[in-house]
Amino acid sequence: MRCTPPRKIIVEASVAQDPSVAALRANLPSAEFEVVDEVHDTLSHDAGLLEVVRFRGRFLRPCPGTRRYHCCGYRILHFGTGCSLGCTYCILQAYLNNPNLRLFGNTDDLFRDLQQDLLASPHTLFRIGTGEFTDSLLLDPWTGFSRRLVPFFARQTNAILELKTKTDFVKNLEDLHHRGRTIVAWSLNGASVVRGEEYGAATLQRRLEAARSCAQWGYHLAFHFDPMLDYPGWREEYGEVLNRLFDTVPSERIVWISLGAFRFMPQLKATIQERYPRSPILCGEFIKGLDGKMRYFRDIRVELYRYMVERIRNVDPTLCVYLCMEATDIWQEAFGFSPERKGGVPAMLDRAVRERMGIEKP
Amino acid sequence: MEDPSYRTVLLDLINWKDERFAITSYLSSPLLDQSLERWGMLAPPWLWDTGEAGCTIVDGFKRLAWARDRRLSSARCLVFPQESDFQRLMLLRLETKLCSLALNVAEKAQVLAALVRCALSENILQEYLPRLHLPARREVIGPWCRLAASPSRLLQSAALGTVCERAALVLADWEDDARNEGLAILEQLRCSASIQMEILEHVSEIALREGKPKVTVLTDPTVTGLLQDRHSNHRQKTQALRTALTRMRFPRLAAREMEFRETLARANLPGSIRLLPPPAFEGDGWQLTLSFSNPHELRRVLPKATAFASSPLLEEILGKKGGSS
Numbered sequence: 001m002r003c004t005p006p007r008k009i010i011v012e013a014s015v016a017q018d019p020s021v022a023a024l025r026a027n028l029p030s031a032e033f034e035v036v037d038e039v040h041d042t043l044s045h046d047a048g049l050l051e052v053v054r055f056r057g058r059f060l061r062p063c064p065g066t067r068r069y070h071c072c073g074y075r076i077l078h079f080g081t082g083c084s085l086g087c088t089y090c091i092l093q094a095y096l097n098n099p100n101l102r103l104f105g106n107t108d109d110l111f112r113d114l115q116q117d118l119l120a121s122p123h124t125l126f127r128i129g130t131g132e133f134t135d136s137l138l139l140d141p142w143t144g145f146s147r148r149l150v151p152f153f154a155r156q157t158n159a160i161l162e163l164k165t166k167t168d169f170v171k172n173l174e175d176l177h178h179r180g181r182t183i184v185a186w187s188l189n190g191a192s193v194v195r196g197e198e199y200g201a202a203t204l205q206r207r208l209e210a211a212r213s214c215a216q217w218g219y220h221l222a223f224h225f226d227p228m229l230d231y232p233g234w235r236e237e238y239g240e241v242l243n244r245l246f247d248t249v250p251s252e253r254i255v256w257i258s259l260g261a262f263r264f265m266p267q268l269k270a271t272i273q274e275r276y277p278r279s280p281i282l283c284g285e286f287i288k289g290l291d292g293k294m295r296y297f298r299d300i301r302v303e304l305y306r307y308m309v310e311r312i313r314n315v316d317p318t319l320c321v322y323l324c325m326e327a328t329d330i331w332q333e334a335f336g337f338s339p340e341r342k343g344g345v346p347a348m349l350d351r352a353v354r355e356r357m358g359i360e361k362p
Numbered sequence: 363m364e365d366p367s368y369r370t371v372l373l374d375l376i377n378w379k380d381e382r383f384a385i386t387s388y389l390s391s392p393l394l395d396q397s398l399e400r401w402g403m404l405a406p407p408w409l410w411d412t413g414e415a416g417c418t419i420v421d422g423f424k425r426l427a428w429a430r431d432r433r434l435s436s437a438r439c440l441v442f443p444q445e446s447d448f449q450r451l452m453l454l455r456l457e458t459k460l461c462s463l464a465l466n467v468a469e470k471a472q473v474l475a476a477l478v479r480c481a482l483s484e485n486i487l488q489e490y491l492p493r494l495h496l497p498a499r500r501e502v503i504g505p506w507c508r509l510a511a512s513p514s515r516l517l518q519s520a521a522l523g524t525v526c527e528r529a530a531l532v533l534a535d536w537e538d539d540a541r542n543e544g545l546a547i548l549e550q551l552r553c554s555a556s557i558q559m560e561i562l563e564h565v566s567e568i569a570l571r572e573g574k575p576k577v578t579v580l581t582d583p584t585v586t587g588l589l590q591d592r593h594s595n596h597r598q599k600t601q602a603l604r605t606a607l608t609r610m611r612f613p614r615l616a617a618r619e620m621e622f623r624e625t626l627a628r629a630n631l632p633g634s635i636r637l638l639p640p641p642a643f644e645g646d647g648w649q650l651t652l653s654f655s656n657p658h659e660l661r662r663v664l665p666k667a668t669a670f671a672s673s674p675l676l677e678e679i680l681g682k683k684g685g686s687s
């Protein structure tokens with residue numbers, strides 16, 4: 001992995017006393033700390049900089065699904081933005097106003113708001129993830145945030161946590177009291193994609209070894225083949241990743257596997273071309289989807305998904321596999337059924353939580 | 363720097379080979395030619411007295427060339443003394459350029475490249491990029507400098523507007539052989555800016571995906587064949603090239619479209635019934651349109667549409683291959 005600890009931390013004065021800042025100071029003794037009244041958005045990128053700011057919006061948000069494609073009904077716990085792993089395809093490149101790593105330092109507010117939201121809907125099973133606007137564990141070695149988050153979820157009756165990462169930063173999870181309510185999830189990809197497009201992330205080997213460790217510590221696991229890319233040899237490479245995955249972790253620890261073919265907002269194209277002119281990822285057969293995003297022509301998506309579904313079913317026919325943001329016709333062709341027939345994607349995932357994690361909907 | 367002075371200078375003293383201050387427009391200037399013929403030189407050119415080496419032209423290349431062509435022996439010029447600083451002179455020269463009529467693409471590129479050599483980068487970002495009508499972003503500068511350093515053929519085409527600004531910037535980054543081929547095609551087709559960009563983008567993406575040089579795509583027999591077709595005009599050639607490149611860029615989508623047309627042909631639908639797939643077959647928004655001009659025609663066409671709706675061919679066309687729902 002190419003991930004180095006932050007060199008400089010700029011902290012807004014109003015969050016300077018937060019436990020996350022104390023953890024950063026303790027874990028990064030040689031970093032330069034600067035306390036300012038307010039951190040302003042900037043256009044210039046500094047890979048070694050971490051900004052700790054007060055977040056004034058809603059910490060818990062619904063996943064930004066669209067009407068035309070089936071969404072998994074996941075909720076995002078918004079705890080920071082940005083990522084330094086530098087995947088060529090990363091949508092954050094077009095999404096965020098600020099290019100630097102940013103953490104929300106008012107974590108007491110975060111836990112308070114989260115608790116209120118969970119209490120307000122006691123009969124809802126919340127599936128909550130933190131890896132939407134950043135990688136869930138990227139800064140964990142220095143913030144130790146998982147050491148507060150995982151035990152918090154262990155105390156809840158109507159929520160589970162999914163930490164999504166491409167790192168192998170799992171050390172903090174080892175001795176935590178998680179009560180089986182945290183899923184640790186990895187994005188996986190074909191070997192040449194990991195090498196060529198995810199060059200800052202952990203190798204496949206290290207991701208799978210980290211997953212094995214988490215399984216040994218009693219965590220449930222999930223895997224996301226997202227974004228899947230269409231390239232010569234994808235079948236062999238994705239098949240190989242599945243083989244290695246099922247050789248490394250027991251399939252019964254896996255709660256779900258999601259599949260999502262590469263899609264991107266049109267404005268991301270210029271950014272990728274400028275930053276990674278040699279990357280072939282934009283050369284696929286992309287068409288404009290019903291949500292305005294560019295996606296592979298449907299037959300290609302169906303082929304990618306069908307192959308994976310078949311391979312996974314051969315190993316574990318009851319394992320929940322779902323498609324991220326796809327329409328009924330694609331589900332139908334990839335799985336032979338539509339999500340409606342299973343009660344919808346959220347119901348499928350709730351069922352997986354019940355069957356694999358033993359957690360009933362409250 | 364000492365002040366310049368107006369002097370009548372013998373043209374023989376001018377070092378015509380020194381083109382350090384040249385910013386070539388690549389265009390003829392009929393208005394300037396007419397004015398010179400009628401009134402002579404109204405504004406004195408600028409020279410830099412470089413001592414032994416004679417005088418270097420700073421501004422007024424066209425005017426002085428006119429004087430030479432007219433075999434004039436001397437011209438009244440504004441002469442900067444020998445101790446003048448090159449960079450400062452260049453900035454003055456660029457200032458006059460920036461204040462003149464709108465610069466063409468080639469001039470814009472050369473002005474920016476010259477500014478990069480002699481102005482502070484902060485000034486370029488804050489002052490000069492906006493004056494050149496370019497976004498004030500650092501990453502804008504590189505491509506324009508590369509265009510300025512391109513062979514004159516590309517600059518000339520850009521100046522003439524034969525290739526649009528964005529296409530010129532793209533071509534500047536291509537390898538020599540691909541640039542020459544690409545330029546020749548765009549010059550031949552004389553198509554709009556958006557079509558030029560579409561062509562170049564398809565060529566780049568096909569080459570990148572297939573791991574071959576761009577020139578190989580441009581000299582593919584399909585491409586050269588249709589460009590050499592003596593029976594089509596440039597509009598038809600443009601359309602044919604776009605179709606061919608789109609097929610090469612989207613081979614599976616093209617194959618699916620072909621399959622759709624072939625399967626639909628088997629249905630033998632009358633011309634008044636049209637089945638339209640959703641764009642790129644995405645989603646389930648299929649359309650069946652019936653055209654008629656009177657109730658009788660509609661009554662005649664409806665049973666055919668109904669029969670088609672219940673035929674297995676429709677199922678096949680819609681491509682429902684995934685089993686029961």
Ligand code: SF4
Nearest residue numbers: 083085086087090166
């Ligand atoms: S790990 Fe995720 S968030 Fe980080 S760069 Fe890669 S895609 Fe973006």
